[in-house]
Amino acid sequence: MSERSDERLRRERRLRSEPDARAAGALEPTTRPLGREGGSITESRRNRASALSGVNGSAGCGTRIDAFVAIGDSFTEGLDDFRPDGSIRGWADRVAELIAARQGHVNYANLGVRGKVLAQIVADQFPPTLAARPDLIGLSVGGNDMLRPGSDPDAVAVRVEDAISTLRTTGARILVFVGMDPGRTPVVRLVRGKIAIYNEHLRAIAARQGCDLVDLWALTPLRDPRAWGKDRVHLSSDGHDRVARLVAQILGIPSGDPYEGWPHPAAPKTRRDDLQWTREFFLPWLGRRLRGRSTGDGYLPKRPELEVFLDESGILGR
Secondary structure, rough: OHOOOOOOOOHHHHHOOOOOOOOOOOOHHHHHHHOOOOOOHHHHHHHHHHHHHHHHOOOOOOOOOOOEEEEEHHHHHOOOEEOOOOOHHHHHHHHHHHHHHHOEEEEEEOOOOOOOHHHHHHHHHHHHHHOOOOEEEOOOHHHHHOOOOOOOOHHHHHHHHHHHHHHHHHOOEEEEEEEEEOOOOOHHHHHHHHHHHHHHHHHHHHHHHHOOEEEEEOHHHHHHHHEOOOOOEOOOHHHHHHHHHHHHHOOOOOOOOOOOOOOOOOOOOOOOHHHHHHHHHHHHHHHHHHOOOOOOOOOOOEEEEEEEEOOOOOOOOO
């Protein structure tokens, strides 16, 4: 067995033997530094959150979630789920809304940035997450790595397990997302086998590390074209809603059935649709790749700090 494997086993045994300080009440929801400039929740926000905790308590089933941090790429950021004002919503915002509706509020940050690969996510998003020590972490990584020519799902999986071991030191509950089936997506379906292998690694890693698995490959409604945006790579509002329902089901929060069927068959895509997609989305994507550019160049997280997110009777922060 390699030295790296020995270290991983020692680390797992150590983590399993340590008492859960959060469950024992040792970690208080005080200042949580998180953001581009190392900012934190303001004193007034902390006081307001504390007051709300005393008023609302925990409603419904499941454990109270004081702080939720979502990590990842465009999927976590929320493309292509847009509010009427043009701002991005996405599954993570929807989950935060459901948590807030259950218990009155939740502190929520979304660090996802489109186009990011695993190494960038670990470098940019892990330090503030570790500092924040949230109760719940949503982790979706590796999708963009699988799209890179020559990428190795086995090697990426080793790095993902190391990354998850690091996140486990926070004591947070961790949601690990298994990628969607790209079988109906042009071009991306060419790496379907590689994505399937990577997904199997994620299932095994989640089991070993004691994480919750959010299996999007098995979420059959996502195989319908209505679950996808115009670019056929990012989920539509309906698609993100199905994902949020699945996460809510895992967390024990009342929500709709994520596996509910569509009311009627979808209209089939035509050759004209495919040509338009190639012109508007695939060729620009290919051009960026050839120039060494990423869709995420110049973008920052949409919610870089933990902010109090209230239920619909108050103000839903964005």
